[in-house]
Amino acid sequence: MIEFIFMLPLATGLTALALPASLGRIMLLITALLHFQLTIMSWMGKLTPAFAKYFSASPEGLLILMVTSFIFVCISLYAFSYMEETEMENKPVFICCMLLFLGTMSMVTLSDHPIVLWIAIEATTLVSAPLIFIHRSKEALEATWKYVLICSVGIALALLGCFFITMAMELGNINAPLTFTSLNTVATQLDPLWLKVGFIFVVIGFGTKMGLAPMHTWLPDAHSQAPSPASALLSGALLNCAFLGIYKTHVLMNVAGLGEFSGNVLIGFGLLSMLVGAIFIIGQPDYKRMLAYSSIKNMGIIAFGVGIGGFAVYGAFLHIIHHSLLKSSLFLSAGNILLGFGTKQVQRIGGIIGFMPKTFISLFAGFIGIVGLPPFGMFISEVVIIIGAFQEHRYICIGIFLFALTLVAAGTGRIFMSMCYGETTEKFQVKEKTLRLLPPYALILASVGLCIWMPDVVYETILHSIKMIGGTIHG
C-alpha cells in the first residue's frame, strides 16, 4: 500500500502534538528514516496503490518523492540539534507541522487525480504556515500572512484550471476516470480550447506556489523568515511539488498535441523568473532572501528546461535534483551562520572562514554548486539545458538564459565573498556543532556523488518521466 508513505508522517505528526518536545524530536528522526525506507521500497516496486482512483506511483512523482525524503532525513537530523539551541515557544507544533508537511508533500508526489493533487498542494500551504511564524515576530507574521493568502488565492485559480480540464473532458464526450493516467490515454479527444485555458490557470496557480515570477512575491519573505530547517524544506522540497502539478498538466498538453503552446508558456515564465531572480540577487542585503531569489531563478531554469523539450527536459530533471540538494544544504549552512552571528544582514557578517571554518566549507561548496560550477551537478544540468536549447534553435532564449546566469554568479559571488572574508563587528554567539554540520555536508556530497556516479535506476526513472513529452538523451 503506497499510501503508507504519506499516512505515516501524517499519523506521527498528529501524535507528536501530544508528546513532549524531547520525545517528539526522536519521533521526527525515526519517521524521517522510516519514510526514507518506504520510499526506497516504493522504488523497488514493492508498494502498490490501494486507491488507484486517486493515487499512483508515477516516475516523476517517485523521483521527487525520493529527493524530498532524502532531504527530510538530513533536515530532521539538523532540526534535532537546531531545536535545542533556539528558543521556540511551541516545539510540539513545530515537530507536528514538519511531519505533516512531509506527509502532504508525499501525497502530492503520489496523487494521480488532479483535484486530489490540488488538495494536497493546498494542504502543504496550510501545514507549512505555522512553521513560518513559529517565532512570532512581526516580520514572521507578515511573511506568513502573505504566504497563506497569496498561495491560497493562487492555488484556488489552479482549482479553476482543474475544472476547466474536466470541462475539456466533457466537451470531448469522454467517459473516463479523472486521473492523469487515464487522461493521457484519451488526451487527443479533449477539447483543445478548454485544455489550453485550464493549463494557463494551472500554471498561474501552481506557479504561484512554485515561485515563478511574477507570482513569486510571497517567496522571499517566507523563506527568509522561516526557521532555517523549514526554509530548507520549503526551498528544496515544496517548490518541486508545485512543479509536479504543472509538469503533469504539461505532459497532458503534450499528449494532446498542444505541447508547443504549453512549452512556450513555460519558457516565458521560466525566463521571466530567471531575470527577476537574477536582478534581485544583486545587492541583496539579506543572505536568506538572496537564497530565496536564487530559488526563484532555479525554478525558472527548470520551467525553461521543461518548456524547451527534448534533451533539455533531462537537464531540467537533473536540475531539480541538484538544486534541491544544494539549496537545502545552503539554507542549513545559512541557519548555522544565523545561529552564530544572530543576524541576516550580509553587511554585518564577515570572516566566516575564521570564525566557523567547518560551516565555511559547506557554505563555499554550496556557493560553487549553486552558481553552476563543476564539480557539482548544476553545472551538468545547466549545460544540458543549454545544449537542448541549441538543438531546438532557441538562440534568443539562450542569450537571456546565459545573461541571467552571469548576473546571478556575479551577485552571489560578491555576497559570499564579503561574508566569508570580510570584516565583522558582531560578537560570535553559538559554536559549531557536528550534528548541524553533517546534514549540509551530506547533501553536498550527495550532489557530487550523483555527478560522478548516477545509479542506473535513477537514470531510468528520469528517462521514464520525460518520455511522455518526448524528452530523450539522444539529441
Add this chain to the structure above:
Amino acid sequence: MINISQSILVITLLSVLLSLGSTRLTSLVKIMALQGVMVSLTPLFLKDHGSFGSGAIIFFQIMILIKGLLIPGLLYMAVKRIAIKRDIEPFIGYHASILSGLAIILVSVFITNSLRLTLPAGHDIVLITAITTMASGFFLMMARSKAITQVIGYLMLENGIYLIGTALTKHSHTLYVVEFGVLLDLLVGVMIMGIILHNINSAFDDVDTTLLGRLKD
C-alpha cells in the same frame, strides 16, 4: 412555479452586491453565511433530483454546515475577538465598490455570451453568477485594507470557483470524497488564517494590511 435554482442564484448575486457595499464586518460575515448556504444548495436544484444518492445528500448537508455555519462562525469569532466593527478606510470607497460591482456583472455577462458554450439550459446564469462572484472576491481583496475582509474575499473567490465547477462539470467526474477534501482544505485554511489574524492583531494592535510593509526589497 417559481424557478428555484434561478432564485438561489439571484440571491447569491444579491449577497455579492450587498457584500461590496457593506460597511460593517459583522453584517459582511452574515452575508457570507447566506452566500455559503446558497452556493451549497445550487447543485441540488440544478441537477435532476433522481440522480442523487444518499451519499450526495449527506455531502450537501455537511457542505451547508461548513460553508453556512462553521466558516462564518469562525469569522464571526475572529471579528468579535479582534473588536473591529468596520473597515473605515477602504482603498476603494463603497460607492465606487458598488459601481464596480455593476461593471463586473456587465463584463461577466459579456464573457458568458461570448464564450458561446453549449451549456445545458439554465446554466448560463450559473456561469454569470460564478464569474461575478469570483471577480467580486478578487475586488474585495484588493479594495479593502483589513486583513479579515481579505479572507472574506478569498472565500467569495472560492465560492465562485465552486459554482463554476458545478455549472460546467458533471458530478460523475468529481467524486464526493474529492469535493470533501477541497472543503476540508478551505475550512482548515480559514482556521489558520484566523489564527494568524489573531496573532497579527496582538502584535500590531490592528489587522490593517497597510501595517504589513516591513518586508521588502
Add this chain to the structure above:
Amino acid sequence: METFIPLAIAILAAPLFPGIILKVKAFFAGKNGPPLLIKYYTLIKLLKKGSVYSNSTTFVFKLGPIVSFASAFIVLLFFPFAGGSPLFSFHGDVIALFYLMGIGRFFTVAAALDTASPFEGMGAAREVFFSTLAEVTIFTVLVLFYRLTGSLSFAEYFTGENPISLLSASGALLLFVIVALFMVMLTENSRVPVDDPATHLELTMIHEVMVLDHSGPDLALIELGSFYKLFFYAAFITHILYPFTAASSLVNGLIFYALLSLIYVAIGITESIMARFKMDLVPKFILTSFALVFFAAILTMGVLQ
C-alpha cells in the same frame, strides 16, 4: 362596480396599515402599542382642528398639502388593485404618475421653503437629494418592466398578457426588483433606516421637518397623502410577488390584503431591528437599490434574449 369597489376599499383602508407598523414596532419593544385604528383617530382629530398660518407665509404654503395629497390620490386611481381593472389607464401612465408624485414633492418642498425656516430648507434639500437618487432606481425598474412586458402602464404590467410576477418564467430576477423597490419604498416614505418618522430633533429629520409648520386639516391631508403613497408602493411590491389573474376577485382581494399586511409587517420589522443610517450612508443605500435593479436588467439582456 368591479373597478370601484377595490378602489374604494383601498382608499378607505390605507390609513389602517401604518397602524400595523406601529403594532409590530410595539411588539418588538415589548409594549402594547396604540390601537390599530390610531391613524383614523389622528386624522379625525386633525380635521376637527383649525389651521394656523404664519404671517410670513404665502399661498404657496397653503397649496403644498393639497397638491401633495391630490398627487398621491390620483396615483391610486390608475392602479389595478388585486388584479381588478383600474379606473383610468393609458399607455405610458407609469411615467406620468411617477412625475405626478414628483409634482407633489415639489409643492411640499415649495411650501417648506415658503416658511423661510432654516430647518425646513435643510430638510427640503435632503428630501430632494435622496429622492433624485431613488428616481434612478425607479426608472431602471420601469425600463426593465418595459423589456419584460413591452408596455408602460400599471394595468398592462399586472393584468396584461404576460403579467410580471415572481412566479413567471423569469421570475427569479424579480427578487432583485422586489428588494430594490422595498429599499426605494423606505426611502421615498421616510422610513427607518433612511429617515426616522419618530425622531424629535429637527437637525436629524428629513421629511418630517418639512411639514413641521403645517397644522390641523392641512396636516391631515399631508398624513393621508403619505399613507396613500406608502400604500401605493406596498401594493406595487405585492403585485410583483403574486399574480392576481386566476381566481375570483374576492379571493384575489383576500390574498392581496394578506400579502400587503405582510409587507407592512416587514417594514415594521426592519424599523425595529435597524438603526437609521448616518446621513452620508443614505446615498450608498439608494445606490445599492439601483445596482440591484441594474443587475436584473443586465441579466434579462444576457439570459432571457
